[in-house]
Amino acid sequence: MQRPEPPAGATDAALIARATGGDRDAFGELYSRYEAAIYRFALQMTGSSSTSEDVVQETFVALLRNLGRYDSGRPLAAYLYGIARNVTRRRLQRERRLVSLDHAVQHQSPTQLPEGLERREHLALLRQAILALPPRHREVIVMCDLHKMSYELAGEAIGRPVGTVRSRLHRARLLLAERMQEFRTPAARAPRGIARCAV
Amino acid sequence: MNQSDVDRVLADLETLAVEDQQLRAPSAVRARVMAVWDHGIATSPAVGLRWWSYVGLGALSAAVVLLAVIIKPAPANRDYTAGPSGREIVLADGSRVEMRSQSELSVDRADDGLRIRLRQGGIIVHAAKQRAGHLYVQTRDVTVSVVGTVFLVRTEDEGSRVAVIEGEVHVQHAATSQRLRPGQQVLTGTTLDPIPVRQEIAWSRRAGAHARSLEAAGQTRPELPRPEFEVADVRLSQPRPDGRSVLQMEGGVVRGGRYEIHTATLVDLIATAYGVRTEAVIGGPSWLAIDRFDVIAKPPESLSASTSLMLQSLLAGRFSLVSMRETRPMPAWVLSRGAGDPRLRRSAGSDESGCRPVYENDRLSCRNVTMDAFVAWLQAGPRTTLPVMNATDIEGAWDFDIDGLDLARTRGVSEGNPILNAVDNQLGLKLELRPVPQPVVVVESVMRTPTPNVPDVTRRLPPDPVEFEVASIRPCQFVNPLETGGQTGLRTSPSGQISSGCLSLAMHIAMAWNLGNDFRGMGNAIMRASGPGAIAGAPKWIQSKYFDIVAKAPVPVGVGAPLVRDVKYQAMLRNLLVSRFKMVTHYEDQVVDVLALVADKPNLRRADPSSRTGCRSNGVNVGVPTIVTCQNVTMAQFAEELNNDFMLATGRLRGRRVVDETGLQGTWDVTFTYRVRPPAAAVPGVASEPDGNTSPAQALEQLGFRFVEAKRPMPVFVIDHIEENPTQN
Numbered sequence: 001m002q003r004p005e006p007p008a009g010a011t012d013a014a015l016i017a018r019a020t021g022g023d024r025d026a027f028g029e030l031y032s033r034y035e036a037a038i039y040r041f042a043l044q045m046t047g048s049s050s051t052s053e054d055v056v057q058e059t060f061v062a063l064l065r066n067l068g069r070y071d072s073g074r075p076l077a078a079y080l081y082g083i084a085r086n087v088t089r090r091r092l093q094r095e096r097r098l099v100s101l102d103h104a105v106q107h108q109s110p111t112q113l114p115e116g117l118e119r120r121e122h123l124a125l126l127r128q129a130i131l132a133l134p135p136r137h138r139e140v141i142v143m144c145d146l147h148k149m150s151y152e153l154a155g156e157a158i159g160r161p162v163g164t165v166r167s168r169l170h171r172a173r174l175l176l177a178e179r180m181q182e183f184r185t186p187a188a189r190a191p192r193g194i195a196r197c198a199v
Numbered sequence: 200m201n202q203s204d205v206d207r208v209l210a211d212l213e214t215l216a217v218e219d220q221q222l223r224a225p226s227a228v229r230a231r232v233m234a235v236w237d238h239g240i241a242t243s244p245a246v247g248l249r250w251w252s253y254v255g256l257g258a259l260s261a262a263v264v265l266l267a268v269i270i271k272p273a274p275a276n277r278d279y280t281a282g283p284s285g286r287e288i289v290l291a292d293g294s295r296v297e298m299r300s301q302s303e304l305s306v307d308r309a310d311d312g313l314r315i316r317l318r319q320g321g322i323i324v325h326a327a328k329q330r331a332g333h334l335y336v337q338t339r340d341v342t343v344s345v346v347g348t349v350f351l352v353r354t355e356d357e358g359s360r361v362a363v364i365e366g367e368v369h370v371q372h373a374a375t376s377q378r379l380r381p382g383q384q385v386l387t388g389t390t391l392d393p394i395p396v397r398q399e400i401a402w403s404r405r406a407g408a409h410a411r412s413l414e415a416a417g418q419t420r421p422e423l424p425r426p427e428f429e430v431a432d433v434r435l436s437q438p439r440p441d442g443r444s445v446l447q448m449e450g451g452v453v454r455g456g457r458y459e460i461h462t463a464t465l466v467d468l469i470a471t472a473y474g475v476r477t478e479a480v481i482g483g484p485s486w487l488a489i490d491r492f493d494v495i496a497k498p499p500e501s502l503s504a505s506t507s508l509m510l511q512s513l514l515a516g517r518f519s520l521v522s523m524r525e526t527r528p529m530p531a532w533v534l535s536r537g538a539g540d541p542r543l544r545r546s547a548g549s550d551e552s553g554c555r556p557v558y559e560n561d562r563l564s565c566r567n568v569t570m571d572a573f574v575a576w577l578q579a580g581p582r583t584t585l586p587v588m589n590a591t592d593i594e595g596a597w598d599f600d601i602d603g604l605d606l607a608r609t610r611g612v613s614e615g616n617p618i619l620n621a622v623d624n625q626l627g628l629k630l631e632l633r634p635v636p637q638p639v640v641v642v643e644s645v646m647r648t649p650t651p652n653v654p655d656v657t658r659r660l661p662p663d664p665v666e667f668e669v670a671s672i673r674p675c676q677f678v679n680p681l682e683t684g685g686q687t688g689l690r691t692s693p694s695g696q697i698s699s700g701c702l703s704l705a706m707h708i709a710m711a712w713n714l715g716n717d718f719r720g721m722g723n724a725i726m727r728a729s730g731p732g733a734i735a736g737a738p739k740w741i742q743s744k745y746f747d748i749v750a751k752a753p754v755p756v757g758v759g760a761p762l763v764r765d766v767k768y769q770a771m772l773r774n775l776l777v778s779r780f781k782m783v784t785h786y787e788d789q790v791v792d793v794l795a796l797v798a799d800k801p802n803l804r805r806a807d808p809s810s811r812t813g814c815r816s817n818g819v820n821v822g823v824p825t826i827v828t829c830q831n832v833t834m835a836q837f838a839e840e841l842n843n844d845f846m847l848a849t850g851r852l853r854g855r856r857v858v859d860e861t862g863l864q865g866t867w868d869v870t871f872t873y874r875v876r877p878p879a880a881a882v883p884g885v886a887s888e889p890d891g892n893t894s895p896a897q898a899l900e901q902l903g904f905r906f907v908e909a910k911r912p913m914p915v916f917v918i919d920h921i922e923e924n925p926t927q928n
Contacts, residue, residue, distance in 0.1 A: 027236055031229060039224035056224045060232045061280070093556065123218070126211050136559040145212040146219065160559065168559075177204040180211075 012076040020067045027067075031060055034077065037147065038084045044142045045088045047131045055091065059084045078156035081149075085139055085158060092135065129179040137172035144169050235278060278305045281320065285402070290315075293327035294334055299353075299402050300553070309335050321353035323364070323403050340387050340693045340755070342371040349412065350379075351399055358387035362396040365412045372453070382413055383505060387452060401571075426505075427512040428458065430659045431496035433649045436462045440786045441714070442914045443856075444839040445491060449764055451506075454754040456661035458496045458506050461766055464488045465518065465645060466811075472510035473522075473640045478585070479529060483642030485831055488813040490647065497660050517649040523641045528634035531586040532612045534574055536593070537627045546596040556606035563601040570597075577618070577630075580611025584817050587612055588635055591628060601625050613817040615824035665770045668695075670750035671928040672779055675701040677745040691762055695752035704741040704780075705734065707748065710763055711772040712784070712916055735789060735917045744923070750775070779925035788912040791855075795911070796838050798861040801903040806831035806866040814840040825895075829869045834859040837869055841895075858911055861904070871898040 010018075010029070018026035038059050042052035062083045063070070070079065130141055143154040144165070151162045151169075158165070279288055281298035288296050290306060290313055298304065302320025306313060311332030315324070326334045326345045336343040338354040341361060348366025353359065361370050362384035370377045372387050379385060382396055400409045439445060448463035451471055460468065466488045470477045480487075496513065498506060514520040546567040554565040554576045565573060574589040601621045604610075612618055612630060622630045653659070690698040699707065708714070714734070734741070756768040776782055814829040814837075829837055838859040873895040896906065 024233070024236060028229075028233065031232060035229065036223045039228075040219050040222045043222060044219065053224055053228045056228050057231050061235050064232070064236055089556075089558070123211065123215055126208070126215060134558070141212070145209065146216045148216065158559070164559075173205050173208060177208045180208055181204060 013072045016067060016070055016072060016076070020070075027064065030063070030076070034080050035060070037077075038080055041081060041084055041142055041147065042088050044127075044130065044146055045085075045135075045138060046092060047127070051088075051091050055084055055087045058087045062087075075153060075156065077149075078153050081143065081153075081157035082159065089135060126176075126180060129176055132179060133172060133175055137168055137175055140165055140169045141172045141176065145173075231278075278303070285404075290327075290334075292329065292334065295325040295327075297323040297325075297403055297405070309333070317352055317354050319354060321351065321399075321402075323349065323351045323400060323405075323409070325349050326366075340372060341385075344369045344371070349409070351396070353399070360384055360386045360399070362399055364396070364400065364409050377505070385505060426499070426508050427516075428496035428509045429499055430653065430656060431494060431513055431517070432652050432656045432660060433492060433494050433513070433517050434652070436491040436493050439713070440914060441916060444843065446843055448491075449766055453498055453506060454767065455664050456497060457663070458494075458498055458509070459766075460492075460494045462491045463494065464491055465514075465520075468492065468494070468510065468514060469520070469522065469640055469642065472507050472514055473524065474507060475638060475640055476586075479637060479639040481527065481639050481641050483645055483811075484647070485808065485810060485812045486647060487642065487645070488811055492649070495660060495663075514645075519644065519646045521643040521645070523643060525639055525641055526636045527639045527641075529586075529637040529639060530632055531588050531635040531637065532577070532583070532630060533588050533590050533633040533635060534570065534577070534622070535590040535629050535631075537623060537629050539627050541591070541593060542625065542627045543593070543597040543599050546598045548596065552596070556604075556610070558606065561602060561604055561606070563604050563606060565600070566598050567596045568598075569595065577612050582611025582613045582616060582817070584611075584613045585632070586635070586637065599626055614826050615817075663770075664753040664767060666753075666774055667750040667771050668753050670748060670775050670779075672775070672925045673747050673749075673928070675745050675747040677701045677703070691755075691757040693755050695755050697748070697750050697752060697756060697762070697768070699746075699748040699750075701745045701747050704744050704746055705737070707746065707772065707776060708734065708737075708741065708782075708918075711769055711776055713769055714916055735915045737918045738921065738923075740923065741921070746925070748772075748775070781920065781922045781926075783919040783921075785917055785919065786914050787917055789915040789917075790910050791913045791915065793909055793911045793913065794855050794857050794906040795860040795909045796834070796841065796857050796904055797907055798834075798863055798904050801861070801863065803863075803902065804868045806868045808866060810868075812836070812866070814843075824872050824874045826872045827870065829867075831866045831868065833866055834861045834863045837867070841899075856913060857906070858909075860907075860909075869902065871895070871902060873898040 010026075012030065012033075015026045015030050019030065035056055039052050039056045042055035043049060046052060046055070059080055063080065070076075130138060133141065139158060140154060143149045143157060144151065149157070151165045155162045155165045160168075279286065279298065281300055281302045285300045285302075286298040288298065290296065292313055294313070296304075296315065299321040302322060303318045304320075304322065305316045305318070307316070308314070309332075312329060312334050314335040314337060315322070317336060317338050322336070324334070324336060324345075326348050329345075333344045336345075336352045338352065338359040341352070341359040343350065343352060343361055345366070345368045348368055349364040350366075350368045351360075351362045351364065353361075359372075361368065361379065363379045363381050365381060368379050370379055370385050372385065377385055384396055384399075396413060397410055400406050403409060436445070445462045448467040448471075449461045450459040450463075452458070460471070463471070464487065465483070466477050466480045469480045473480075477488075494510075494513065496509070498509060548567060552567040552572070554563055554568060554573060556562070557564050565576075568576075570589045570591045570593045574587050577583060578587040601618070602625065603621055604617055614632075619630050622628050690696075690700070750771070752768070752771055754767060756762060756765050756771070762768050777784075808831065810831045812831045814827060814832065816827045817825060827840065829840055832840070838857045841857045899905070
């Protein structure tokens with residue numbers, strides 16, 4: 001359903017070839033095919049829409065700059081997710097120093113929620129729990145569980161073998177389940193939120 | 200954790216995946232990407248002008264003329280991004296721009312020339328002589344205009360810095376305009392550390408030539424009379440009405456014609472005036488870091504000098520400060536050779552240059568880096584506590600990896616940081632704390648009480664902006680940005696436009712009345728708007744009703760410093776909420792839960808009464824020992840320190856304050872060390888930690904302290920009345 005496979009029509013490789021030859025529309029088509037997936041990936045990784053816009057821009061500008069060097073034997077999805085992953089990590093690292101009010105608000109949200117969480121709020125907590133995972137666990141959850149990528153494609157994107165993807169995904173799901181359980185335990189909420197802001 | 204918990208998460212993830220399917224990047228992103236295509240970056244990358252590094256100043260004009268012939272000038276209206284090794288571009292007017300690595304800018308046409316919009320990083324501009332117009336460089340909070348000179352601009356999260364190498368530039372920041380000369384610099388963010396211009400230009404391939412220009416300018420520049428504020432209001436800061444302590448100063452910028460610094464100790468004021476770290480302010484009486492002052496001053500209309508110089512004059516005039524600038528050995532992290540040969544591989548000179556974390560392997564991977572660059576990377580780490588210096592004498596560029604570093608949490612150099620052992624064991628180098636000569640300001644004498652203000656000081660100062668020019672308050676539905684792709688965070692602009700985003704009324708109130716704690720080692724305050732009993736007398740609905748405030752402030756707010764700490768924004772927001780929600784509030788003493796600090800058999804050392812009073816901590820770093828050192832403090836001051844440091848490290852406080860009930864008189868030196876486990880395993884409030892880590896409570900017990908739960912009267916913020924709906928916009 002959501003697997004980032006090339007849609008019907010010209011193949012990615014054909015569009016890359018045309019774009020390399022200067023075909024603007026072909027590049028525009030590539031953008032249209034993958035823009036939403038890359039934006040979603042960045043948003044789910046960073047929680048910031050402005051950062052995610054930058055990630056989309058940097059990812060496609062990088063593709064544009066490397067059209068001539070792109071290895072057509074490699075799935076374009078893995079190539080783009082790989083760039084987006086690197087850009088996202090750089091951004092996260094650079095922005096980690098700032099504890100903005102955005103973050104303070106996000107981290108404190110669990111304590112603001114009333115008892116008996118509604119479904120929507122429950123999902124908001126899940127999003128926060130994903131954002132609180134270490135990047136290497138967060139990215140496999142996002143790629144495999146939210147974007148429904150195969151282990152092989154995810155492995156290609158992060159440059160690790162399939163076995164590593166499997167083990168990280170297993171660990172990431174456990175971590176996520178643990179965090180969700182903590183959110184459900186009122187005693188654990190406030191200090192955890194504060195501690196995350198601090199470190 | 201059982202399988203059903205994991206299954207439940209997997210089911211939730213399925214729902215999220217479906218919900219997020221609708222998310223797309225705004226169409227503006229597509230437009231920006233296609234604009235890059237249209238301007239041909241893919242097919243004609245800008246020419247790297249490395250050979251310029253060998254061209255001396257005397258040959259510069261000839262070089263520019265030659266380049267104008269052989270290189271097509273960069274067109275207007277396009278974006279430029281510098282890779283890891285930087286980049287140089289030539290503009291249509293012949294100006295040359297050196298871009299620091301990872302910098303981003305765009306160039307477009309201004310009314311009377313070209314405009315560079317620096318979005319990220321730093322640049323050095325060699326502005327060509329402008330025939331009639333100007334060349335402008337704009338960051339989010341500063342505009343620099345020139346007619347022909349060499350200068351540096353850098354934009355950072357906290358603000359911008361502008362420094363001049365040759366000639367003169369005109370800097371416009373908010374309502375302030377300034378002329379800068381060689382060697383002078385202006386910083387717009389209060390949290391930006393002044394960096395010598397010579398150090399700022401070290402990344403340039405022409406750093407040597409720039410340094411010579413600075414030297415030449417220094418020899419010929421005449422001594423200017425010391426600039427002064429026209430009038431200044433200096434007074435002791437009011438204590439916080441909730442009795443909580445203040446850890447840091449705020450302000451230090453000119454807005455609306457007023458230069459304001461709030462809650463600054465004399466150490467802060469001296470450090471700000473002389474552009475040094477607070478640790479480099481040496482000597483003086485023990486109270487130098489205790490008393491806090493507010494300084495509100497009016498700079499001259501035509502601001503032709505740095506406010507730092509005016510602050511120097513103020514300290515000399517009002518506090519009779521006598522100080523000397525010296526170079527003295529001060530602690531610094533020094534990288535040097537170990538006993539054997541360094542285990543480094545000489546770089547093959549690949550294009551990529553720099554250190555980057557490989558998080559999945561807990562590895563720092565450095566390629567094609569000099570030891571200077573490695574040290575600069577260490578210095579930039581958020582956990583770095585002191586200056587880092589290179590004493591390896593190792594020339595050239597190197598490749599190396601360092602394993603076993605949890606860089607997501609512990610990047611930097613601090614006491615107990617894993618990088619210390621890793622550098623030793625894996626690189627054959629040493630990274631250690633040593634005394635190194637550094638610039639310092641030595642306080643010889645200073646008055647504790649400033650001379651009185653002139654009688655009509657308030658009237659002579661420009662009016663204090665405490666009201667928004669216009670504001671709208673609209674109910675909103677709080678949603679996580681992930682659910683809509685929309686913005687829920689704060690947005691500010693240098694023109695004073697503010698959009699608060701969709702926040703609970705409780706959060707707006709917490710910001711307006713500053714109901715937060717300062718925490719050591721953090722750049723921000725934590726609001727206390729939520730949780731049971733957080734705001735006395737407040738109806739429950741203030742937690743669940745959300746409002747978006749869009750307003751125009753008469754001066755820039757939240758620029759160069761977090762909005763949540765901006766006293767101007769707090770005042771304007773306070774007045775807005777009182778007026779529109781008909782709020783009535785007050786502070787009163789109420790009996791609340793506290794933790795009393797008691798001492799059974801204290802194992803403490805009496806302080807040297809002449810030593811500087813204060814506490815220092817390397818911050819709460821998960822997995823790394825936190826070392827808190829307090830010197831010449833009373834037990835009341837020590838209890839306050841625990842409120843600032845301790846609460847982050849443990850769940851024991853749960854919003855309760857620590858109060859001194861030790862009964863110990865006099866002043867003491869106290870040092871204790873604790874370690875917080877990674878969050879995945881941490882269980883708040885658990886005192887016994889099986890993996891050998893020490894909780895703050897355990898560390899304090901070793902000194903003979905313990906906590907007792909108690910109820911004591913404390914000042915509390917109370918809402919007497921608040922309307923559920925604001926009056927009409």
